Amino acid sequence: MPYTPRLLDQIALLTGMRDIELLEFSLLKTLSEVTQPTAISLLRLDKNDHPTSMLRYRREGRHEVDFGDIELPAEVVDLLPVVKRTRKPHSRRGEDGNFLTIYLGAESQTADSYLLATTDHPPANDTKRLYTCFLQIYQNFCALLDESQRDPLTGLPNRKTFEDSINKVLGLIPHRPLPAATSDRATSYWLGIIDIDRFKSINDTFGHLYGDEVLLLVAQLMQRHFRGGDLLFRYGGEEFVAIIAGADQEGAKSAFDRLRASVAGHPFPQIGEVTISIGVVQIMPDALTPTLLDMADRALYYAKQNGRNQVCLYEELVEHGVIEPHLVDLNPMEYF
Known part of the structure; x- marks a missing residue:
C-alpha cells in the first residue's frame, strides 16, 4: 500500500494521545486524509441512545463540535440500531446518490460512539477493514484513558x-x-x-x-x-x-x-x-x-x-x- 509509512506515522501519533478529544480529532483527520470521504464525523450517544455530541472533520483541517440536542438524519437513525446489534459496519445510499457508512466506535459505561463516513461510491472491503482496524485502536485507547480517568468505586470521572x-x-x-x-x-x-x-x-x-x-x-x-x-x-x-x-x-x-x-x-x-x-x-x-x-x-x-x-x-x-x-x-x- 503506497500510504503505509504515513499510516504507521499516524498510528504512532494516535497511541501517544492522552486526551480523548485530541484522540478523536486525530482519528478523523487520519481517515479523512487517507480515504478522502465526502464527509466524516464521530457521533456520541448516551446509554439511552440519545445523541450528546457530534465531532465533524473538514478537509481543510477544521473541526466542528455540536453538543446537546442534535437532530439526526433519518438514514442515520435507521442504521444505528443495525450497527449496534450486528457490531459490523453498514452502508446505505442516500437520495443524493452518496453512500453513508456507519461503524461502531468505542463503548464505555456512560456512552457509545459511532463513526459516520459519506462517500460517492460504495466503500471497498479494504477501506472498511482500514476503518475497523483504526477504530479498534481508538477503542483500546479509549478504554485505557477511561480507566485512568474514573473513580474505581463509583465509575464516575475523577x-x-x-x-x-x-x-x-x-x-x-x-x-x-x-x-x-x-x-x-x-x-x-x-x-x-x-x-x-x-x-x-x-x-x-x-x-x-x-x-x-x-x-x-x-x-x-x-x-x-x-x-x-x-x-x-x-x-x-x-x-x-x-x-x-x-x-x-x-x-x-x-x-x-x-x-x-x-x-x-x-x-x-x-x-x-x-x-x-x-x-x-x-x-x-x-x-x-x-x-x-x-x-x-x-x-x-x-x-x-x-x-x-x-x-x-x-x-x-x-x-x-x-x-x-x-x-x-x-x-x-x-x-x-
Missing part, C-alpha cells in the same frame, strides 16, 4: 478529569451575553457541589462497606437523574460535582432539587434515609476554577449549616444578603 473538563466548559461560554433570540439551554452552565449529609456518622455507625454502598448508590442516582450531556464527577470523599446546562437560575435549581428529592426518597439498605446538600453557582467565562468552587462551596456550607437536605444557589444567597459576594481579582497575573 477529580483530575474534572479539572480538565471545567476548562473545556469555560471555552464554550460566550464572553458577551447573547441576544434573547439566539440564546438557548446550551449557553448557560451551572456547577453544583453535592455532599452527602452526615456521611462520617454513616461510616462510624454502619462501617465503611455500607458507606461505600451509599457512595455508589448516590452516584447511580445522579447518572439516572441527569442527562447524558451533563458532566458528573466523584470529587473526593463524600463530595460529587455536577456541571449541567440550564436555561436559567430557576431551571438549574429545579434540576438539582429533583436530584436532592430523588436521593431523600430512595431507600438505602440497612441505613434507611440518606440526604444530600448542594451548593450551586453559575459558571461565568472569566471566572477561575478555584473561584467557582469556592462560591459553590460557600453555598453548600450555608445549606449544611441551615438544615441540610437542600439546594442553595450562590447568586440567590448574595442577592438576599445572606452571604458576602466573593471578591474576584480581575488581574490574577500579578500574583506570579
Whole structure:
C-alpha cells in the first residue's frame, strides 16, 4: 500500500494521545486524509441512545463540535440500531446518490460512539477493514484513558478529569451575553457541589462497606437523574460535582432539587434515609476554577449549616444578603 509509512506515522501519533478529544480529532483527520470521504464525523450517544455530541472533520483541517440536542438524519437513525446489534459496519445510499457508512466506535459505561463516513461510491472491503482496524485502536485507547480517568468505586470521572473538563466548559461560554433570540439551554452552565449529609456518622455507625454502598448508590442516582450531556464527577470523599446546562437560575435549581428529592426518597439498605446538600453557582467565562468552587462551596456550607437536605444557589444567597459576594481579582497575573 503506497500510504503505509504515513499510516504507521499516524498510528504512532494516535497511541501517544492522552486526551480523548485530541484522540478523536486525530482519528478523523487520519481517515479523512487517507480515504478522502465526502464527509466524516464521530457521533456520541448516551446509554439511552440519545445523541450528546457530534465531532465533524473538514478537509481543510477544521473541526466542528455540536453538543446537546442534535437532530439526526433519518438514514442515520435507521442504521444505528443495525450497527449496534450486528457490531459490523453498514452502508446505505442516500437520495443524493452518496453512500453513508456507519461503524461502531468505542463503548464505555456512560456512552457509545459511532463513526459516520459519506462517500460517492460504495466503500471497498479494504477501506472498511482500514476503518475497523483504526477504530479498534481508538477503542483500546479509549478504554485505557477511561480507566485512568474514573473513580474505581463509583465509575464516575475523577477529580483530575474534572479539572480538565471545567476548562473545556469555560471555552464554550460566550464572553458577551447573547441576544434573547439566539440564546438557548446550551449557553448557560451551572456547577453544583453535592455532599452527602452526615456521611462520617454513616461510616462510624454502619462501617465503611455500607458507606461505600451509599457512595455508589448516590452516584447511580445522579447518572439516572441527569442527562447524558451533563458532566458528573466523584470529587473526593463524600463530595460529587455536577456541571449541567440550564436555561436559567430557576431551571438549574429545579434540576438539582429533583436530584436532592430523588436521593431523600430512595431507600438505602440497612441505613434507611440518606440526604444530600448542594451548593450551586453559575459558571461565568472569566471566572477561575478555584473561584467557582469556592462560591459553590460557600453555598453548600450555608445549606449544611441551615438544615441540610437542600439546594442553595450562590447568586440567590448574595442577592438576599445572606452571604458576602466573593471578591474576584480581575488581574490574577500579578500574583506570579
